[in-house]
Amino acid sequence: MLKFITKIAVVLSLFVFSSVSKAADPIRIPVLNWSSQIVMANVMAQVFEEMGHTAELVPAESASRYEAVRIGDLHVAHETWESTMALPFYAAMDKGGLIDAGSHNLITFEEMGVPNWVIDEGLCPGLPNWEALKSPECAANFATADSDGKGRWLEGPYEWHTDVMPNRLKGLGIDDLWTVKFAGSADALWAELKAAKAEGRGTVIFNWSPNFTDAAGFTFIDFPPYFEGCRLENGGTLETTGCGSPKGWLKKAAHIKFPITHPDAYKFYTKMSFTAPQIGLMADLVDSQGMDHAAAATEFIAQNRDLIDLWKN
Amino acid sequence: MSQSLDSSKDTPVIKCESVFKIFGNNALKLLKSSNGQVDAKTFQEAGCIVGVNNASFGVQKGEMMVVMGLSGSGKSTLLRCISKLTDATSGKIFIDGEDLLSMSNKQLIELRRNKMGMVFQSFALLPHKTVIENIAFPLQIKGTSTLDSMEKALEMVELVGLKGRENYFPRELSGGQQQRVGIARSLAVEPDIWFLDEPFSALDPLIRKEMQDEFLRLQGVLNKTIMFVTHDFDEALRLADRIAIMKDGIIEQLDTPDNIVLNPATEYVKKFTEDVPREKILKIESIMDAYDSNNSSSTQVSKDAIIETLAESILNSKEILTVVDKNNEIVGSLNPAKVIKVIFGK
Amino acid sequence: MLINFKNSRLQQFILLFFVFLLLYFLVPEDENSFLWRLPPLLKDIPLLINNLLDNLMFKWLTVPVWDPDWQMYEDKPIFRLITRSIADFLLFLIIFIREIFLGGLQTIGSITGDSLKGFKWVYLPAIPWTAVVVGLFILGYRLQGLGLALIASIGFFYVSIFGQWEPTMETLSLVLVTAPICFVLGLSFGILGYLNKKVETTLQPILNIAQTMPHFSYLVPILVLFGIGDHAGAVATIIFATPPMIRLTILGLKKISPEVVESGLMSGCNRFQLLFRVLIPTARRDILIGVNQVIMQCLAMTTIAAFIGAKGLGFNLKVALNGLKIGKAAEIGICVVVIAVVLDKLSLAWANKQKDYFANLNFYKKNIAFIYFIILSIILGVIAYISAFYFEKGFNYLYLIPFGEGLTIAPILDAGVDWIWETFFYYLNIFNKFLITYVLFVMRDAYLGMPVVSTFVLVMGAGFIIGGVRSCIIVGALILFIALSEYWNRALITAYMATFAVGVSAILGITVGSICARNDISTKFILGICDFFQTFPSFIYLIPVILLFGITDTSVMIAAIAYASVPATRYTVEGLRSVPSSLHDAASMSGVSNFQRWKSIELPLAFPHIMLGINQTLIFALMMIVLGALIGTEDLGQIIMGCLSRPNGAGIGLTLGIFVSFICLAADNLIRTWADERKKLLGID
């Protein structure tokens, strides 16, 4: 038996050291499960290959990828949304290993809102002003089976903003009319959008822009303006915590060694800065025009050749 | 068969010296403290089960020893000890004069590959192998080439009358057929020592008789050293050179069939043999008197004849008969009255 | 009366339930009372585990490793170096196989050094898909016959013409590496467990936990230890898919009668021969079931593996679901099933193949199938090469049909889902409201309103009645661990969902199983369906159920029931089918009706086996409930999922994963003890 085990061990170790991944050392770019992110990853990969590097697209999960960037298994995380990913992003940065490689050239907005048809149908007259939510008739139009007669806000997963939305309801004094339900994933949000529309039921959901929903028409609710420290968890009071969301950034994260191992690629990466319409185009090429992600990236590069070349040098 | 016994009085092929097999955790300790005086009951109270209790005997080359006893009396265990499938708790076992218990693993494997064969009570065929693969298995383990071993196995298949079924799986065979595969397998390596644990018990009477005949014929040719376990006294009598009767692990008596029947050593053996029709087993030899030339008729009977076969003519003759041996030499005389006593008196 | 009580379980249970209710209503809701809720004494455990993990992954036993990028030594923990070399090994194998199917030269390049890397023109082309399909046909034919040949080749033909070739081959390469590893590991540990009682007893709880722990709870540790990528996916798969193999190996080996072992010994086997030529082949029935399970589990993991970097079908599935493309997702799911079915059938046929010893074949005849394959491959390769000039747009359909360029039935499937929605939504909505208001929320509140002391009385009491003091203590200890944490309320919600899902799945499964076990054809049919749904990625259910039932507990329940009914059905069918036919005959002779026979003869006899199915049902249900966190729940699963993004999430994730697994283990202990006893009583193995 022992002989057998040692034999296996020897064979194993022989193979183990013929390691393959390090030899090629490609730039590893995470791909998540939404179109614009995947197309952007493909754009980067194609540009990096133009520059003479090899690039590898690695399927990943949006939150846990920062840990992978931090320890160097991924080189970049190119779409980092402030409100949903800031937490793991900064956590990884604090632990060391992850650096901030700048932001994209756009302002993201993430807020509760309603699809346009909800306004058109007059399910809650007065929207997008939040005061409209004070009406019980309005709230009733947004009730679901499990909301106990209250109107339902569908918030993203709890970790995204923890208790911000429940607190906001309290701050606005409408928590007797509305309740917050946390969806489990972005997929669930989109499914809810589709289901509510098919059903003709009102829905208030958390959403962001730029996003594919921009095309279908989505209106964010105007809440009292955000200011530093208005939220309960940042030292605000019950009076101020009804404030809306701040405008946010879309950051690029990189592994700390990326600038050293691939200096030119890193330079491109820091310069690379997409605008909302560009990101919209990336999503559109796939979602509306039915292109394959790689083909969409090629098409995108072709359309924006000048810009890309500018960033490359 | 008994001639060969006489002719080879040298070292026995199998030799046991006070072999004990006791199941249980602290068997050895108990055994040591008991000084060789093992009592099944007291051991049982201590949580041990006595399998074999102080067995000492030898089996000569070419001899067939039959082991009998009630269920649970330790027959299989005795065989297992001698084939070293279990380690005897204490005692010595010699195979061809070599100490079995001090053999290295390698030697033991060699011994089993070349010298020993065993037929198991519950067939113990390998379910994933076909008949022919099962039979060829010991050969392949030995390292015989595939083709050779298959040819040999095919021979064995024919020998046990399973031709045409060589590609069946054990589950597709009846119990008797499976047992025949087991027999063929144990014979494939042409062992010198052959252990058979109730090999015919699964067979129907007709086949059993046939197999017994076949077995005797084989033995006549192959002259193996055999230990044979059975529950069937008739079978034992047909086959045995000597019979061992076991009870609670103890060999109560080990003797020739005649002696076991005529002179049971213990009450147990007596009970065991009580219902056995003596005329069926006893030979003329065992009841003849010394030759008395005055008083004997010219009618001759062979000393090796079974009484039953001659009973009618003996009883009809009314006079004292002359007993002769194979070479027609006179060895004794027979009084018909004695025959009557054997058959009717008890 | 008292004597009767000692023997009547029913009376004991009634008394237990009575005490439970008494406590339930007597103990007041008071956060400070230990009778109501235990203090979170163990709340530091997640932190402890986290520190432990952190040390293991980043700090323990570091060795300086030269870092050429920084130009300095960097301290790397040995543990991670080891895991990383295992990862590299796995990756090497995966990419090697992938390159056969999809082309490339990376692995060979890495062995020979980097010299090949610079030459872009040195590129190993893939085997054209046509050749793979033909190869599968030949293989299938050779191993079993025309039937298998058709199944294998048509399956992969489907994959190709639906444009899923590339992701399928990526997934296949992962499975072709992980499944054999699971097999070897499972077999080795199974053998060790069989040979050594101590190994077995230590293995048991580890296996239980590995099989019942939600995948998401160990994704981050795997990600850190093995690095993100196909290899990490492989590791997660191996962790999940090996336990059944180990279990079945031990089971199979233990069943071997000692005489068979002895007959092997008497044939002169040495230890290896005994192991590999007697023991393992004799246990092959169970070992083959193990292989089947390994393949199923490996493919069930495709989607999860995509969370930590595995390429292939799982990733595409996630993308499709994000875009709510249910039809597309279903197409992808079918590809997963195709791989599972083909691999399963081929491996089984290979294992069952009989040798012909007397056919005296020369080299040519022996390898005729392989030679045909090579010749055909070359021909097809040439055709593929020529056809490259023929097809426009740069796609060479005879070499590789690119993703998204194949046929699709997605619109039809989507229309089907829409049709269901339009036709049934109104009724479903009423049903949904009713279920939530009158069943689910009532149940949830009842669970949450349960004083901790009454929970313990119920659970430990059941343990005592079923398995005596031992079970009572084991079950109590498992639950106590959860009760002393901060997550008791969430665990109660998980428990409520599990109870509901298992209850409905069991009723569903036993009913369907009983009906289908009536005759051979329907039995075969239903077992095929079970195989299908066991490998069909369960993620796909998540979106349609949201569309139908919204983001509610109902959705989670429906998804869980859809998934968990599979083992309940399977075990019911198997259990009923194994009732000896002599009993059927005896019953028929005494003139009972079909229903009576089912109720009073078959069901009781099959019940122990069915209970083991319920055990599996619970595991499946919990897995789906945790996954239900993707829909939106407030139970343990929500936190486990959330831990992926928490700074110190690994510890909490693992702890809660262990909680879920403890719930399983507690139920497992009760069910198994009871089933074993029943089996012994009924004299069935």
Ligand SMILES: Nc1ncnc2c1ncn2[C@@H]1O[C@H](COP(=O)(O)OP(=O)(O)OP(=O)(O)O)[C@@H](O)[C@H]1O
């Ligand atoms: N492995 C074992 N462990 C404990 N006890 C055993 C073991 N094997 C046999 N025994 C006991 O040893 C005794 C003798 O058993 P053995 O199998 O030798 O009987 P047997 O004479 O062959 O009976 P049968 O005619 O039924 O085959 C029995 O009491 C049995 O219970």
Ligand SMILES: [Mg+2]
């Ligand atoms: Mg026996």
